[in-house]
Amino acid sequence: MQKKEPSSKLYVIYHDPCLDGIYSLTGLILPILVKIRKDNWTIQQYLELLRSELPKISKEIQKPQEYKQEIIYQDEPIENQNMGFFYPTIQDLCYMPIRLSEDNNEVQKIIKFLNDDSKSSILIIVDYFGRTWDNLILLTKRFQYVIVVDHHQTCVNAIPDFKREKYQALNKVSGVDNLFMLVSIDKAACLLVQDFQEQIFQTKYTSLLPPNIGTKFTLFTKYISDNDLFVLQYPETEPLQMAIMRRRLQFDVRQNPAIFYKLLEFDFDFLIKEGQQLAIQRNKKVENLVKNxxxxxxxxxxxxxxxxxxxxxxxxxxxxxxxxxxxxxxxxxxxxxxxxxxxxxxxxxxxxxxxxxxxxxxxxxxxxxxxxxxxxxxxxxxxxxxxxxxxxxxxxxxxx
Structure with a gap:
């Protein structure tokens, strides 16, 4: 009896629990879910797209491109279960949330999780880099391609050939043929994954989603980025973050498969008003706490x-x-x-x-x-x- 060849998979590691981590994962997965539901794609077709686009990235400097907005899809009710926002359990798509406290033995945990299919599979790591460069290189030996989309200074410090202008767009790491990185400390990962998908699909990120969903998601990520980079440029940033965190959502997709839907259904104005009231209470609490x-x-x-x-x-x-x-x-x-x-x-x-x-x-x-x-x-x-x-x-x- 002929042995069945294992199918390749898309593995996604993301930082958990972290607002930027879960919004990064959501930003990466939403266009794929839309393609699956609207265009009858499978994960295999997305993997083939990656395999066709990654070898084209060979220049030392990749300049970020401006893509035009296209209307590909019509507005879609967020509560539409057919879009997969409720239960994003997709064949050949594996989620691996990683806590910072676990990453001393991250490679062993990840490898233990893998099957024989990993050598033909692709690993994408968002809002996370890991403890050491050596760990990352070990992962490249287990996957066909490894892609890192991150913004932490720790990641920048570890890349041997880091140049700001080289990794402002997705680029291949020198000397490692199957490792690609998009790294910038000036953007949160939830914005960088949008740049990544634009480069892969060769179109503006919001073109990949129904307009109402794209507009809403990019609005939220603007403030998530402001909070995660600790810039606090916008007055709405802290109230929004406080209102979301108050809900104590489970960010592990494996335990909360409706998390994408939960993030998409949020009412921005309602959260801001709620957060502003929370901020008044918070300021009083902080004022009392710092005395100790x-x-x-x-x-x-x-x-x-x-x-x-x-x-x-x-x-x-x-x-x-x-x-x-x-x-x-x-x-x-x-x-x-x-x-x-x-x-x-x-x-x-x-x-x-x-x-x-x-x-x-x-x-x-x-x-x-x-x-x-x-x-x-x-x-x-x-x-x-x-x-x-x-x-x-x-x-x-x-x-x-």
Missing amino acids: RKTVVFGKDAVGYALYCDDLSIMNPLGNALGILAMRSGDQNLGAVYHDDKSNSTQYKIHLRSAHHDENGVLLNRFRCDVLAESFGGGGHVGAASLYMKKKEWKKLMFE
Whole structure:
């Protein structure tokens, strides 16, 4: 009896739990779902598209292109189950959410998850890079192609041949024929995946979706990006983030297959109004909490204020407030908010913040949180990063 050849699959790794992570995954998958539902595509056809487009990317510098808007589809009710927004369980599509605390053994976990089909399959990693370059190279040996779409400073620091102009569009990594990357610290991953799909489909991202859905999704990602980069350029950003996080959604698609629908059904104006009310309550809570701050000393040039808080909805403003207080003290430079790691009771997750702006939007401080986090096995952005640490070790750094 002839042995059946394994079918190739599309594997997608994304950062979880993270707003940018789940919106990045959604932005990557939505055009594929639309193609499947509207044009009777399968994952195999998307894989063939990738296989035809990736070998064309061979220039040292890929200039981002401006694509024209096309009307390919008509408006579609978001509640239409036939679009697959409710239950995005698609044959040959495998989701792999990764927590930062797990990535010391990420390769072993991923490889254990794989079947014999992986060598003919494609892996896309969004809003995530991993701990080391060596880990990424190991993954390239298990897949036909590996594609990374990321914006973390940790990723930039790891790429041997990094040039900003080279990876502002999807490009092949020198010396690794099956590794392609699109990396920019100036955009959140939820915007970069839109650039990625434009480059693959050769058309504007919103052309790939029904107009009403494309308009709504890109509106939300504008503010998700503003929040994730800790720029806070728009007054709606924090209220929107707070209202979404208040709902405590499960971002693991395998456990919550209706997550794409949940994100698409949000009413923007309603969330903003709700978030503004939450912000008033939050500001009072932050004002009271910071009175109990402690000093944390990571090293000679890394000193700040820290607080325990397990309310994720106020993590950013609390870290920002601590950082501003630390900076104004004259000899400190960061804020740190920590809470129990639900997957490991012996350690804390610590959020570092240093990108602080005054009421006029002027940047006050830019301590390298990413460098500090990396030194403890974590990572992230210049002004916002995170790490995990054993509780007994963390307590040694704390002072009244």
